Amino acid sequence: MAVYKRSYKAYSGPLTPTWSRFTVLTRYGLARLFDSRMFTAYTVFCFLPFLVGLGSIYFVHSTAAQMLLGLKFGRELAINNQFFLGVLWSESWLGFVLVAWAAPGMISKDFANHSIQLYLSRPLSRAEYLVGKVSVLAALLSCTTWIPALILFGVQAEMQGNGWGWDNLWIAGAIVVAGLLWIALMSLLSMGLAVWVKWRIAATALFFGVLFFMAGFGFAVNQVLRTRWGWLLNVPQMIFIVWRSLFRMPLSLAELHHDAVPLWSAWASLLAICAFSLWLLNRRLRAREVERA
Amino acid sequence: MEAVIQLESLQVKLGPRIILDRLTGALSGRCIGLLGPNGSGKSTLINTLLGFYRPLSGKAKIFGKDVQENLRDLRAQIGYMPESDAFIADMSGVRFVRYMAELSGLPKSEAMERAHEAFFYVGLGEARYRKLGTYSLGMKQLAKLAQALAHGPRLLLLDEPTNGLDPEARQRMLQLVRDIRDTSEVCVLISSHLLHDIEECCDEVIILKEGKIAALCNLEEERKANLKFLELEVSSENGFLESVRSLGCECASFGAGRLKIVLPDNIEVRQLYKLAVEHSIQIRRMNYRRDSLEDIFLKAMMNGAVPANASEKAMSHGRL
Numbered sequence: 001m002a003v004y005k006r007s008y009k010a011y012s013g014p015l016t017p018t019w020s021r022f023t024v025l026t027r028y029g030l031a032r033l034f035d036s037r038m039f040t041a042y043t044v045f046c047f048l049p050f051l052v053g054l055g056s057i058y059f060v061h062s063t064a065a066q067m068l069l070g071l072k073f074g075r076e077l078a079i080n081n082q083f084f085l086g087v088l089w090s091e092s093w094l095g096f097v098l099v100a101w102a103a104p105g106m107i108s109k110d111f112a113n114h115s116i117q118l119y120l121s122r123p124l125s126r127a128e129y130l131v132g133k134v135s136v137l138a139a140l141l142s143c144t145t146w147i148p149a150l151i152l153f154g155v156q157a158e159m160q161g162n163g164w165g166w167d168n169l170w171i172a173g174a175i176v177v178a179g180l181l182w183i184a185l186m187s188l189l190s191m192g193l194a195v196w197v198k199w200r201i202a203a204t205a206l207f208f209g210v211l212f213f214m215a216g217f218g219f220a221v222n223q224v225l226r227t228r229w230g231w232l233l234n235v236p237q238m239i240f241i242v243w244r245s246l247f248r249m250p251l252s253l254a255e256l257h258h259d260a261v262p263l264w265s266a267w268a269s270l271l272a273i274c275a276f277s278l279w280l281l282n283r284r285l286r287a288r289e290v291e292r293a
Numbered sequence: 294m295e296a297v298i299q300l301e302s303l304q305v306k307l308g309p310r311i312i313l314d315r316l317t318g319a320l321s322g323r324c325i326g327l328l329g330p331n332g333s334g335k336s337t338l339i340n341t342l343l344g345f346y347r348p349l350s351g352k353a354k355i356f357g358k359d360v361q362e363n364l365r366d367l368r369a370q371i372g373y374m375p376e377s378d379a380f381i382a383d384m385s386g387v388r389f390v391r392y393m394a395e396l397s398g399l400p401k402s403e404a405m406e407r408a409h410e411a412f413f414y415v416g417l418g419e420a421r422y423r424k425l426g427t428y429s430l431g432m433k434q435l436a437k438l439a440q441a442l443a444h445g446p447r448l449l450l451l452d453e454p455t456n457g458l459d460p461e462a463r464q465r466m467l468q469l470v471r472d473i474r475d476t477s478e479v480c481v482l483i484s485s486h487l488l489h490d491i492e493e494c495c496d497e498v499i500i501l502k503e504g505k506i507a508a509l510c511n512l513e514e515e516r517k518a519n520l521k522f523l524e525l526e527v528s529s530e531n532g533f534l535e536s537v538r539s540l541g542c543e544c545a546s547f548g549a550g551r552l553k554i555v556l557p558d559n560i561e562v563r564q565l566y567k568l569a570v571e572h573s574i575q576i577r578r579m580n581y582r583r584d585s586l587e588d589i590f591l592k593a594m595m596n597g598a599v600p601a602n603a604s605e606k607a608m609s610h611g612r613l
Contacts, residue, residue: 008414008477011407011445015398018365024395032384114379118440121343121373122396123365287345 021124025132030139033102043144046098049090050148056083057152061159079156081171084149085247088175089240091145092182098140103190104203106133111284112198120287130191130281137187146179174246182239185270189235192277195284211235231261232269241266295357296321297448297480298342302351305334305341312337314504315351320482322497322511324474327484328590329501335484336376338501339450342482343373355448369398372441376452376484379437382426387412389425390440397444404443411439415469431462438469449473449481455490463490470494492586500593508593515589521556526578527569536568550577 034040057079059065077083110116119129153172157165190207197203218233231237237260244250245263261269296319305313313334329335340346341353344364353360355367381389387408394404412421415435420428425436434454441449454470455463471494473479485491491498492512500508527533527550534552537544543555556562562579569576 008442008473008479009445010447010478011399011403013403014400015369016395016400018398021396021398024392028392109381109383113382114375114377115381117345117375118373118379118393119396120345121368121371121375122393123369123398124396125365287340287343 018123021122022128022132022135025119025129026135026139029106029133029136032106033136033140039101042101043098043140046091046094046144047148049087049094050144050152053083053087053149053152054155057156057159079160081168081174081247081249084153084171084175085243085249087152088145088149088178089243091148092179092239095141095145095182096186098144099137099186099190100204100207102140103137103187104194104197104207105200106136107191107194108198108200108203111195112200116285117287126282126285130285133191134187137190138183141183141186142179145182146175149175149179171247174243174248178243178246181242181270185235185239185274188274188277188281192280195281228261229265232265235270235273238266238269242270296354297325297356298482299354299357300351301354303341303353304349304351305337305346306349307337307346311349312504313341313348316501316504316506317351318499318506318509320497320499320509322480322495324470324481324483324495324497326491326495326498326512327482327501328486328488328491328498328586329507330486330594333501334504335486335501336452337504339373339452339482339484342450343371344368369444370447372444372446372449372479374434374437374441374449374451374454376456378433380425380428380433383424385422386417386425386428386436386439387421390436390443393440394443399444407443407445408439411443412436414442415439416465430457431459434458434462434466438466442473447479449479451481451483453485454483455485455487467493488586488590498586498589500590502594508589510589512586521558521560522581523554523556523562523565524578524580525552525554525565525576526550527552528575528577529572531572531574533568533572533574536572537565540564540568 034043056077059069060077060079110119116129120126124132150172153168153175154165157168189210193206193210194203197206215234215236218230221230221233222228241260241263250263298320300316300318303313303316304311316338327335327338337346341348342355342360344360344367347361356370358367360367384392390411391404391408394407395401399407409418409421412418415438417432417435417439420432425433428436434456438451438454441451451470455466458466467490470481470483474481474494481494483491483494496513497511498508499506530546530550530552534544534546537552537554540560541557542560545553547553554565565579566576
């Protein structure tokens, strides 16, 4: 096909590898998100916990800086598992807004005007479509959560020396596992909900609703039925319980009796949410619906 | 000639209902029309060819390859223009087409180049940087065609391409389809319930009725076969009928000078005029009559579905 000829010609040039097609979705997804200045600015803001953490590590290790500012950090600011859990937790809350901003638009726009059938009429499976879209969130969230936390761990290991890094390598493992678990959960849940709502704002509202109204509902269940199992509906709480165990900060007995559910049930709750989100996606992520059933 | 689309006792069930019921046939035209009333299974057949629906039994083949077994490979060779809206509203036209071409496997630079070319080809060159959400219905249809063409498919599946278009835009769309058919190696399958659209573009037609093949015919052959079918009105039949028969023509009189004649290949119309002069009669009216697609369609709708063996016969003869 040539513009000057205005006649159709078939394409006979090279093709990209089949396995790499999902990266097209990721690339375009990221490009579309960063078309918005607001989104770009907010993404930069998400690095605030990292910068604060970096500053903290520096000040803890730099007596000159402490003297300059007239501050003395001792046991009040120890760089340990609790510090990294705190950094990751703050990064994740900021990342949560990022997910709520990015995920519904990515999926619901494809459903709003039925362009999903065009994706799936190409050499691209439903799984690849999903992987492509999840990769956008995974890349974004990784860059703003566990990767900066891991960099902080590296900086701390370097500045502390004396084999601190090796002795506390499990913290690095905890950062990676906790980050990936959170990313998987948020990505699947936000997308699983977004495929059912064509309107982006409604999809965002539904995402917030499921997370916070469910938590409220769980609290009500606890109060009315005088039980603690209502916490299972509180997703942030379940994540926190799992993270505390990963960072070797288990719940105290008192907490277990009054406010929290056992670790196994928190894991089960999170995995059930992931499985439910995948089921939602599987039901809806199709080029054609069987409407005449 | 290799069949473009081959259906082997294809049965598709959606929910409790059988939508396509043991379709058997081979389509080898450059431009194939898929006709049928609403709910006859046209879109289901296209969706099955795209692999969106899995057959309950039987097979659908494209270029001799089973659709289910070679889905990825075949999808790379297909350009699909769906019936309903299909676009991303806040994306510019050219970016959208480039995106789709990249998903089909074209490298970035080639996809960009072909997206621009496709837009110029369908006549939207000037509007290619506008967001798709701002396009008119006709422009959206053309943009859908552009995305179906950009990656250079071997088979184009067009589902109701002229839906909602004004007469001018409709003519433009049909002209594009004819152009693609005539100037490239691309095969086209058009689904439509507008007989005129199919008649203008297609050389082969499959007519569906209630999920079954009601007719499968080669329009070119139909046209050729009907070319020498004449209707005459003469002032008097005095000996004229016998003379015409003596030429070797099949002839029937319907009274009041109205005749129907089938001319063999070796007889020219001029010879009829000579006979009329010899018998001193006037030919008051003469016209070629041929079965239009409408006749074929109505006949198919009245007769209902062809039995399985009949459609196999249709495969071998190219017409019913």
